[in-house]
Amino acid sequence: MKQPLTQKICFLGAGSMAEAIIRGLIDTKLLEPIRISAVNRSNAKRLQELSRRYGITIPQAEADKDRLIRDADIVVLAMKPKDAGAALASLASLLHNEQLIISVIAGISTDALMKMFGKELPIVRTMPNTSSTIGLGATALCFSKQVSEEQRRWAEAIFASVGIVKIVDESLIDAVTGVSGSGPAYIYYVMEAMIEGGIQLGLTPETAKELTVQTVLGAARMVQITGEDPAELRRKVTSPGGTTQAALEVMASYRLQEAIIQGVRRSAERAVELGQQLDPSRDQ
C-alpha cells in the first residue's frame, strides 16, 4: 500500500465527482477523513450527508468555509463549469502559492484558471470519471509548470487511489473527456438499450439487467485480461451467418459505431466550448 498522505485537502464543490474521490481516498486509507473537508455553495443537507457518511469536516458557519479553504494544502475545484466563474473569482483572495490546486472541471484550462485567480499557482488539471466511486476510475492529469515534483506525486497518489492514472499533455485533456470522462454514460446508454431489448423479448427487467451487467463486465475484463483487441474478441463471438452477425448488421445499418465516434468527438468539442464560455480569449 502507498504511504498515506499527511496533507489537508478541501473539496470546493461537493457533488458526485467530489464524493467519488473522497470515497476512494478514505477506502484506500490514502487520507484520514479528518484531513478531508468539503464546502459547496448552499446545499447544507448534502454536506451533512457527506460528513455523516465519511466523517469528513464540513463548515459549521460561513466563516469556516474560508478557513477550510485557506488552511488546505490541496484545494480541489469540483463545481460545474457554469458555476466556476463566480466561485473562482471569490476564491482568489483565499488561495496562496504553497497550495496545490486540482481542477476536475471539464474544459477550463490551467491558463484560464490562473487568469481567473489573477495569479500563478501550481495547478493540476484532471479529467476523472464517476467509476472512481468504486476504485475503477480512469483519470488523466496534466500539470502547470508551477507544480513541484512532490505535488505531482500527491496528485498521482490521489487519483491512483480511485483507479488508473494517465499523464497527458494539456492539449489532449478534452479528448480524454470525450473518451473516459463522459464515457461511463455511453456504456450505461448501451446497457439501457440491451435491457430494454431483453424486456421486449419477454425477460423480466431483473433478469435482463443481471445478464446485461455481467455481459458488460465480462467483455471489459476479457479485453483487459486477454490483451486482445476488441475487434478480435468481437470476431470470436461472431459466427458467420449466425445471430451476432445478424445483430451487428442491423446496428451497422443504424451507423452505431459512427454515432459513438461522433459522440466522443462532440463531448471533446463541448469541453472546449465550456472553457471558451469562461475564457473568451482562448483561441482554440
Ligand SMILES: NC(=O)C1=CN([C@@H]2O[C@H](COP(=O)(O)OP(=O)(O)OC[C@H]3O[C@@H](n4cnc5c(N)ncnc54)[C@H](OP(=O)(O)O)[C@@H]3O)[C@@H](O)[C@H]2O)C=CC1
Ligand atoms: N460527473 C461526472 O461524471 C464528471 C464530472 N467532472 C467535472 O466535475 C465537476 C463537478 O461535477 P459533478 O460532481 O457532476 O457536479 P454536481 O452538480 O454533482 O456538484 C457540483 C457541486 O458544486 C457546488 N458548487 C456550485 N457552485 C459553487 C460555489 N460557488 N462554491 C462552491 N461550491 C459550489 C454545488 O453546491 P450546491 O449544491 O450547494 O450548489 C455542488 O456541490 C464539473 O466541473 C464536471 O465537469 C469531471 C469528470 C466526470
Ligand SMILES: O=C(O)[C@@H]1CCC=N1
Ligand atoms: O458531462 C459533463 O460535463 C461532465 C464532464 C465529463 C463527465 N461529466
